[in-house]
Amino acid sequence: MNTKTLEQMKQLRLFGMHRAFESSLAPESINYTSDELIAYLTQSEWDDRQNRKIDRLTKSAHFRYNAVIEAIDYDPSRVLDKNQIQRFASCDFIKNNQNILITGSTGAGKSYMASAIGHQACSLGYKVVYYNANKLFTLLKTAKADGSYLKMISKLEKQDLLILDDFGLKALDNINRHALMEIIEDRHGKRSTIIASQLPVEAWHKMIGEQTIADAILDRLVHTAHRIDIKGESMRKKLKK
Known part of the structure; x- marks a missing residue:
């Protein structure tokens, strides 16, 4: 199930969320509650998109x-x-x-x-x-x-x-x-x-x-x-x- 979820995230181009969810599956990761996990995934996707936008703006300048x-x-x-x-x-x-x-x-x-x-x-x-x-x-x-x-x-x-x-x-x-x-x-x-x-x-x-x-x-x-x-x-x- 997790493998399918990760693949769907990648297909939807949710790269920040994909990396965050993948790291959350590691044995040593924090044991998130459901609402904490959603907040973590959302923030990771937001940060990833912002970083890519800044990189794109900087290159085009x-x-x-x-x-x-x-x-x-x-x-x-x-x-x-x-x-x-x-x-x-x-x-x-x-x-x-x-x-x-x-x-x-x-x-x-x-x-x-x-x-x-x-x-x-x-x-x-x-x-x-x-x-x-x-x-x-x-x-x-x-x-x-x-x-x-x-x-x-x-x-x-x-x-x-x-x-x-x-x-x-x-x-x-x-x-x-x-x-x-x-x-x-x-x-x-x-x-x-x-x-x-x-x-x-x-x-x-x-x-x-x-x-x-x-x-x-x-x-x-x-x-x-x-x-x-x-x-x-x-x-x-x-x-x-």
Whole structure:
């Protein structure tokens, strides 16, 4: 009878429940009452599905780093507000459709921090996608050529959190400028965006170009955003030392 039950659980894809029930049959297992056993099996299935969901969300985000907020370095030279960053762990900024702008020199740890916040969002069930900004703009140009542009823009709009890394390494041309405007306009007030850049925010207007469009993008992106400016020496050099 137990063998048949285990097989039916597997066929119903109740994998968490299957493992829990199988372990409960071992001689050394706890002698559960019927209601305790039901609670144990239900909780095991719930945990298994949640873990698989987090794993699926994390893989589909394509993060640059396998990063966690707990591993962020708060060395005084970096001038980081630990309380501010730990508040991001609750992901209330996503609930409130707010943005985060992370700036700092090369190797300062911007990508790691953005990835850490993204991983935390995935663990709470949010849909996240991570892109190098230049690669995203290249993909969007290709999408325009093959007719999949609107589908890709729609996919970006549906993400709870969009992370754009290495933003501003190249000045935007007219096509990329309008693509960025469309992305930011679609997400404004509805979704959250994290942007990591070597350029200080004050230099973004010139990098975007075309005053009217730059004004519109920055008005939607910057004024109500949380800002982190990382100081100190390169973390890559520090790790080598």
